[in-house]
Amino acid sequence: MLSTKSNNTFADATSSTFNVNTEQIRSYYNSGATKNYTFRIQQLRKLKNAILENEKDILEALHTDLKKNAAEAYFTEIGLTLAEINKMLKCLRRWMRPRKVKTNLFNFPSKSYLLHDPLGVVFIIAPWNYPFQLCLLPLAGAIAAGNCAVIKPSELSSATATIIEKIIRYAFPENYVTIVQGDGATVVPQLMKSFRFDHVFYTGSIEVGKNIYQMAAQNLIPVTLELGGKSPCIVEADANLKIAAKRIALGKFTNAGQTCIAPDYLLVHESVREKFLQIFTETIQHMYSADASTNEDYGKIINWKRFGRLMSFLKQGEVIYGGRYNADTLYISPTVITNVDVNASIMNEEIFGPVLPVFSFTTIDEARQIILKNPDPLAFYLFTNSKDKEKQWMDIAFGGGCINNTALHFTNGHLPFGGVRNSGAGRYHGKYSFETFSHAKSILKTPTWFDPSIKYPPYEGKLKWLKKLFGY
Numbered sequence: 001m002l003s004t005k006s007n008n009t010f011a012d013a014t015s016s017t018f019n020v021n022t023e024q025i026r027s028y029y030n031s032g033a034t035k036n037y038t039f040r041i042q043q044l045r046k047l048k049n050a051i052l053e054n055e056k057d058i059l060e061a062l063h064t065d066l067k068k069n070a071a072e073a074y075f076t077e078i079g080l081t082l083a084e085i086n087k088m089l090k091c092l093r094r095w096m097r098p099r100k101v102k103t104n105l106f107n108f109p110s111k112s113y114l115l116h117d118p119l120g121v122v123f124i125i126a127p128w129n130y131p132f133q134l135c136l137l138p139l140a141g142a143i144a145a146g147n148c149a150v151i152k153p154s155e156l157s158s159a160t161a162t163i164i165e166k167i168i169r170y171a172f173p174e175n176y177v178t179i180v181q182g183d184g185a186t187v188v189p190q191l192m193k194s195f196r197f198d199h200v201f202y203t204g205s206i207e208v209g210k211n212i213y214q215m216a217a218q219n220l221i222p223v224t225l226e227l228g229g230k231s232p233c234i235v236e237a238d239a240n241l242k243i244a245a246k247r248i249a250l251g252k253f254t255n256a257g258q259t260c261i262a263p264d265y266l267l268v269h270e271s272v273r274e275k276f277l278q279i280f281t282e283t284i285q286h287m288y289s290a291d292a293s294t295n296e297d298y299g300k301i302i303n304w305k306r307f308g309r310l311m312s313f314l315k316q317g318e319v320i321y322g323g324r325y326n327a328d329t330l331y332i333s334p335t336v337i338t339n340v341d342v343n344a345s346i347m348n349e350e351i352f353g354p355v356l357p358v359f360s361f362t363t364i365d366e367a368r369q370i371i372l373k374n375p376d377p378l379a380f381y382l383f384t385n386s387k388d389k390e391k392q393w394m395d396i397a398f399g400g401g402c403i404n405n406t407a408l409h410f411t412n413g414h415l416p417f418g419g420v421r422n423s424g425a426g427r428y429h430g431k432y433s434f435e436t437f438s439h440a441k442s443i444l445k446t447p448t449w450f451d452p453s454i455k456y457p458p459y460e461g462k463l464k465w466l467k468k469l470f471g472y
């Protein structure tokens with residue numbers, strides 16, 4: 001049974017279960033208090049200050065959950081969240097203004113514009129791999145757009161979930177933004193059955209994403225689905241191999257490979273395969289040292305279940321680098337494997353760990369066949385110096401990606417982030433978050449000084465003029 005806590009102080013913010021009083025949240029939203037610009041700015045500032053005040057504890061929690069190095073945790077979690085909030089503080093006034101759009105000739109002399117309304121009470125469900133920012137970065141968007149929110153961090157990253165709870169309870173009254181903790185498979189359906197949210201923003205696996213989509217469909221609740229997938233990384237024959245090696249190693253082995261947009265597997269042009277693998281393995285060793293288990297810059301696997309799954313992948317090819325592990329510390333070293341069967345299970349599901357299969361290709365078509373076995377990846381990466389190759393590769397369907405880089409498209413708040421088809425629906429970050437958490441209301445405003453009779457019956461003799469108005 002969920003219990004209640006209401007004191008708005010850090011000292012009291014340690015309860016692990018909550019009574020989410022959704023009716024209270026609904027009535028606070030209905031009061032209109034969250035809608036004005038000043039209120040939204042104040043709340044964004046409160047969130048920012050609570051994060052700044054708790055920076056040390058957040059870093060500690062991320063270390064406890066995933067052994068994240070402080071520098072990595074700062075740039076992939078805290079820094080990104082603060083940058084998002086700062087962008088909203090800077091741009092919100094402009095985003096909230098009515099947005100003028102053109103008006104067609106048929107409606108002359110009307111004017112047209114969009115008004116951005118909040119969606120209402122939104123539900124944000126987050127995963128464990130970037131447990132801080134994947135919870136609070138969407139929350140910043142929800143606040144900026146004038147919503148109330150319930151957030152659900154992952155139970156698997158419990159230290160971070162605790163500090164998030166502390167921040168939320170300190171910064172916000174619980175009838176405005178509140179948090180629900182616990183086993184997602186129990187708590188989420190329970191909440192979604194008992195309350196009609198106005199939007200669900202879900203980040204996590206495809207499998208659970210489908211459940212969320214179904215539950216939301218019962219009440220026609222719109223959803224944003226930020227899912228996963230197998231993101232390919234291509235190294236063309238003309239690529240700068242040293243740069244490719246560094247950037248691929250960073251994208252793959254940050255957070256011990258537990259990144260939704262990590263390169264899942266490599267496709268290296270046959271003509272540079274040997275050279276690339278040599279540079280790549282030297283680069284990994286340089287970045288994470290010969291024994292990554294003692295390296296403070298290298299993370300751990302989240303839990304025993306995921307560890308076991310990743311161990312089974314190690315047996316599905318020839319390990320040419322790494323392959324070491326320690327079950328006691330949930331450690332799996334950065335690992336490169338070759339001679340993998342494209343039909344093996346490692347190639348049928350997202351790896352989501354530090355194991356990187358490498359394939360070679362000679363023609364784009366050959367590589368495409370491998371990619372199409374897992375269509376619509378969340379990300380796609382291409383290393384090449386050729387504009388022609390760029391054009392050839394860019395017509396593959398994927399959520400977003402990089403040319404001559406990996407993963408960092410996520411860190412540019414000017415770019416929308418999201419998947420396509422299998423890898424998700426909807427997008428966010430910066431202005432796109434504001435739009436995701438808003439309803440753009442279309443308004444046509446028509447003056448009364450002009451009211452041509454052509455639109456009104458009787459229509460006799462008007463068809464040819466109406467056709468002209470439509471350009472025919």
Ligand code: NAD
Pocket residue numbers: 125126127128129130134152153154155182183184185186188189203204205206208209211212225226227228229259260261350352378419424
């Ligand atoms: P998950 O789907 O297991 O859990 C995500 C959230 O859903 C958690 O809060 C969890 O408590 C809740 N949940 C779990 N089971 C549920 C159920 N049956 N019903 C309702 N809610 C439930 O995902 P995960 O293992 O935490 O995250 C890993 C996956 O997330 C990977 O596939 C990864 O690619 C994806 N991911 C995507 C993004 C993105 O931005 N697109 C970011 C990070 C992770």
